[in-house]
Amino acid sequence: xxxxxxxxxREEAVPVALAGGDSAWLAGLRQAALAAYREVxxxxxxxxxxxxxxxxxxxxxxxxxxxxxxxxxxxxxxxxAEAVAGxxxxxxxxxxxxxxxxxxxxxxxxxxxxxTAQGLSAGIAAxxxxxxxxxxxxxxxxxxxxxxxNTVRTxxxxxxxxxxxxxVDGYVRLLHGVSQGSASxxxxxxxxxxxxxxxxxxxxxxxxxxxxLLVPLVEVELGRGAHLTHVIFQNxxxxxxxxxxVRAHVGQEARYDLRWNxxxxxxxxxxxxxxxxxxxxxxxxxxxCVGKQRQHCDVQTLQDHVxxxxxxxxxxxxAVANRSRSVYAGLIRVEEGAQKTNAxxxxxxxxxxxxxxxxxxxxxEILANDVRCTHGSTAGRIDDNQLFYxxxxxxxxxxxxxxxxxxxxxxxxxxxPEGTLRECGRGLVLAVLEELAxxxxxxxxRRAA
Amino acid sequence: xSETSASAPAALVVRDLQVAVDGKQILSGVSLSxxxxxxxxxxxxxxxxxxxxxxxxxxHPKYQVTGGEIFWKDQTLLGMLPENRARMGLFLSLQYPTAxxxxxxxxxxxxxxxxxxxxLAARDFLKLVREQMASLKMDPSFMSRYINxxxxxxxxxxxxxxxxxxxxxxxxxxxxxxSGLDVDALRTVAxxxxxxxxxxxxxxxxxxYQRILDYIKPDQVHVMAAGRVxxxxxxxxxxxxxxxxxxxxxxxxxxxxxxxxxx
Numbered sequence: 001x002x003x004x005x006x007x008x009x010r011e012e013a014v015p016v017a018l019a020g021g022d023s024a025w026l027a028g029l030r031q032a033a034l035a036a037y038r039e040v041x042x043x044x045x046x047x048x049x050x051x052x053x054x055x056x057x058x059x060x061x062x063x064x065x066x067x068x069x070x071x072x073x074x075x076x077x078x079x080x081a082e083a084v085a086g087x088x089x090x091x092x093x094x095x096x097x098x099x100x101x102x103x104x105x106x107x108x109x110x111x112x113x114x115x116t117a118q119g120l121s122a123g124i125a126a127x128x129x130x131x132x133x134x135x136x137x138x139x140x141x142x143x144x145x146x147x148x149x150n151t152v153r154t155x156x157x158x159x160x161x162x163x164x165x166x167x168v169d170g171y172v173r174l175l176h177g178v179s180q181g182s183a184s185x186x187x188x189x190x191x192x193x194x195x196x197x198x199x200x201x202x203x204x205x206x207x208x209x210x211x212x213l214l215v216p217l218v219e220v221e222l223g224r225g226a227h228l229t230h231v232i233f234q235n236x237x238x239x240x241x242x243x244x245x246v247r248a249h250v251g252q253e254a255r256y257d258l259r260w261n262x263x264x265x266x267x268x269x270x271x272x273x274x275x276x277x278x279x280x281x282x283x284x285x286x287x288x289c290v291g292k293q294r295q296h297c298d299v300q301t302l303q304d305h306v307x308x309x310x311x312x313x314x315x316x317x318x319a320v321a322n323r324s325r326s327v328y329a330g331l332i333r334v335e336e337g338a339q340k341t342n343a344x345x346x347x348x349x350x351x352x353x354x355x356x357x358x359x360x361x362x363x364x365e366i367l368a369n370d371v372r373c374t375h376g377s378t379a380g381r382i383d384d385n386q387l388f389y390x391x392x393x394x395x396x397x398x399x400x401x402x403x404x405x406x407x408x409x410x411x412x413x414x415x416x417p418e419g420t421l422r423e424c425g426r427g428l429v430l431a432v433l434e435e436l437a438x439x440x441x442x443x444x445x446r447r448a449a
Numbered sequence: 450x451s452e453t454s455a456s457a458p459a460a461l462v463v464r465d466l467q468v469a470v471d472g473k474q475i476l477s478g479v480s481l482s483x484x485x486x487x488x489x490x491x492x493x494x495x496x497x498x499x500x501x502x503x504x505x506x507x508x509h510p511k512y513q514v515t516g517g518e519i520f521w522k523d524q525t526l527l528g529m530l531p532e533n534r535a536r537m538g539l540f541l542s543l544q545y546p547t548a549x550x551x552x553x554x555x556x557x558x559x560x561x562x563x564x565x566x567x568x569l570a571a572r573d574f575l576k577l578v579r580e581q582m583a584s585l586k587m588d589p590s591f592m593s594r595y596i597n598x599x600x601x602x603x604x605x606x607x608x609x610x611x612x613x614x615x616x617x618x619x620x621x622x623x624x625x626x627x628s629g630l631d632v633d634a635l636r637t638v639a640x641x642x643x644x645x646x647x648x649x650x651x652x653x654x655x656x657x658y659q660r661i662l663d664y665i666k667p668d669q670v671h672v673m674a675a676g677r678v679x680x681x682x683x684x685x686x687x688x689x690x691x692x693x694x695x696x697x698x699x700x701x702x703x704x705x706x707x708x709x710x711x712x
Contacts, residue, residue: 393565
């Protein structure tokens, strides 16, 4: 193996890319992650329950993606430049951080007297004592292959730190991209000290046509009474593979609001995990996904109640069209001693074509005896009576289907922060419905009496 | 059978209509006509096929027409999609209006008007909806609520008449719009129908009770049983039914008198 950019095996892919120029601490973290990477076996659809319904993993080899070509920091790829100027570019943006496989392209800034939103390496360099207790701690490299891989290879991303009692107005905007047949491993570190509050919007992006691999990893730590609103728009290109992890430590009386809107990628596996470590915290995880063509969206969530008296509420709505497939597994775990837990998980699936599929498996694992936990999942087609009701009032069938699907997502969309973020979320859903209508995916066969 | 002496041409004509649901015959030869602008009442015991007739006229795909004809203004409705029947001026007020979670009342009504080619400027549209809701004694907050979702039975019925008033059809079939309404709500709903009627709308009222007919006077009354019309006449039929029930008519039609007919 003399040429680093030529094909290497799955196992050899990583050492080649071990980044240099780190501080001693970060180098140590990467070395530990590398050891973990070598220890954790590759995920397998036949061996791992997590991957049973996503056999695409068996054929994925990160080594097939080219090494990043050096780009100037000001030389932003067109698809990222377009996204930067997109509908989320409002007056409410307090800081902007952009990264792709080459590293940070837009560096961020201070956003308050004791709040910073910076590119990953600058952020780590400036406050390494803050990040030492968080990076690799919230998401331990030994937990999963993709976590160790991200930790070894990450070059770009963001570090957001909000000091005690600081309320940051507007929102911080983070764009993570990958292009040119590359693999990109963005890392986002978010730490809110006691009583701090922040809204962060992340966009996971890539252009159409070129195969690429995007592996974002987000670590969140919320201090006592802190409030993080965390919105994710996944709008990757149609040949992109996405392997994402969001993992949060929610402290005492903290509030964590996570919203996700997933519309892109060829196939994806996404973990959303919240660990309720402080008493009386409140976590709301609300997301949506629309699948089309042969898209495959595998989402796995964890609500882990370690401390007593916390609330967690998850709502995930999915519509699958054409031959797309949704896989969902959601676990509520209530640890021993986490009494007075209130936890809910609900997944609803709308099947828009007979060839579309959804698998849903919400589960409970309860080790405390004084808790309230419920879980539920549904899957079904658009209701014939609702369709007839619309049609009998003069609404043409395709329009009726669009109206009903939009309605299906209303409680998710309406849970996005009011204003630009909610309108953007709604706009993205409407655009996909428009595309589905244009390609005939909403045109069910008709018969009249 | 029910040709009227009125000069108005028959707008809705149902002739020997046979309808099956899941292969089971529900209507076995219904004939009736409603001339433009007239009010006809359709009565009859449970399971007579009244609701099925309404669905068949509006084109619900579950109600398969296996024989006979339905004409609206000399044009056959058979094979026509429900939305096209609505665009031609027909309206069916459902006995149990469907809830559509996530779709607000205003969005639903806007889509319906647009679908019928009757779009209004945003301000005129909202004013119209607000006015019609006020006249049906509905709180304006219902505009932003999801249509029929968690509405009470009475609220759903009033919302049907709000839609009737906004959409202004030429012919409305009201399927038990009076059921589940208290005296005051019944009057409010009936007055709502009468306001739209003043524009010349025809009405076919499906009902079990005389009460609503005190407010909306029928020109003709039809009585259905066992999937067909067994009697047609003037409003004296209503009094007769109030007094003696359906049994004498059923016997005269050679039908079995049964307390619990199949639904």
